[in-house]
Amino acid sequence: MKYIIGLISILGIILILIFCPLSTNANAEYLRIHIRANSNSEIDQTVKYEIKDAVVDALIPILADCQTKEEASEKLQDNFDYIESIADTILKKNNFDYKSNAKLSYEKFPTRTYGDLTLQEGFYDALILELGEAKGDNWWCVVYPPLCFVNGSNHVNGFKSRIIEIINNFFN
Numbered sequence: 001m002k003y004i005i006g007l008i009s010i011l012g013i014i015l016i017l018i019f020c021p022l023s024t025n026a027n028a029e030y031l032r033i034h035i036r037a038n039s040n041s042e043i044d045q046t047v048k049y050e051i052k053d054a055v056v057d058a059l060i061p062i063l064a065d066c067q068t069k070e071e072a073s074e075k076l077q078d079n080f081d082y083i084e085s086i087a088d089t090i091l092k093k094n095n096f097d098y099k100s101n102a103k104l105s106y107e108k109f110p111t112r113t114y115g116d117l118t119l120q121e122g123f124y125d126a127l128i129l130e131l132g133e134a135k136g137d138n139w140w141c142v143v144y145p146p147l148c149f150v151n152g153s154n155h156v157n158g159f160k161s162r163i164i165e166i167i168n169n170f171f172n
Contacts, residue, residue: 031069031076031144032109032124033059038098038132047094048131051087052139055129058086063146069125072144073104076127087129098132109140114147 035055037048062079066072076083080102087100105128111121119142127143141147 029069029145030119030124030142031072032126032140033129033143034107034109034126034138034140035129036131036134036138037136038096038134039136041136043094044131044136047090047096048136048139050094051090051100051129051131054086054090055083056141058082059143060146063143066144069144073125076102076143077104083127083129087131091131096132100132101130101134103128103130112140114142117147 033055035048035052038044059076062075063072066075083102084100087102091098091100104125106123106125107128108123109119109121109126112119126140
């Protein structure tokens with residue numbers, strides 16, 4: 001009888017480990033950005049990248065002093081209208097009749113490498129910026145810690161190494 005109970009217990013543990021893998025919560029400290037193009041047409045993809053450049057430039061001073069992901073999330077939420085206005089201005093300048101929509105969401109991302117750091121496929125909190133129908137290919141990066149603001153130097157669009165300092169503090 002003890003043998004059967006022991007065998008059932010071991011099988012139960014094995015089944016739990018198979019169907020309920022342990023989570024390391026490694027994704028919990030990252031806040032990503034995801035810009036979804038209206039469609040895969042060349043013009044929609046081109047304007048997506050123009051918007052990406054403008055939004056990333058605008059987020060640098062907003063997020064530069066954030067010390068936590070929660071603080072970065074709050075600042076993003078406080079600036080949804082601003083982020084949308086940047087995107088909508090570019091859309092209007094390019095004669096598009098659709099608009100943008102910014103939101104925070106918890107979504108699945110594929111594996112992505114940023115320099116020496118690889119973020120595994122999984123679910124992450126993210127700033128989602130939808131352009132029009134948001135049915136086209138997309139662009140994504142990490143806004144906290146601010147990995148998509150780094151271009152290989154200690155200066156990013158005129159901002160000294162504050163962002164590099166935040167990244168170094170995050171990983172140390």
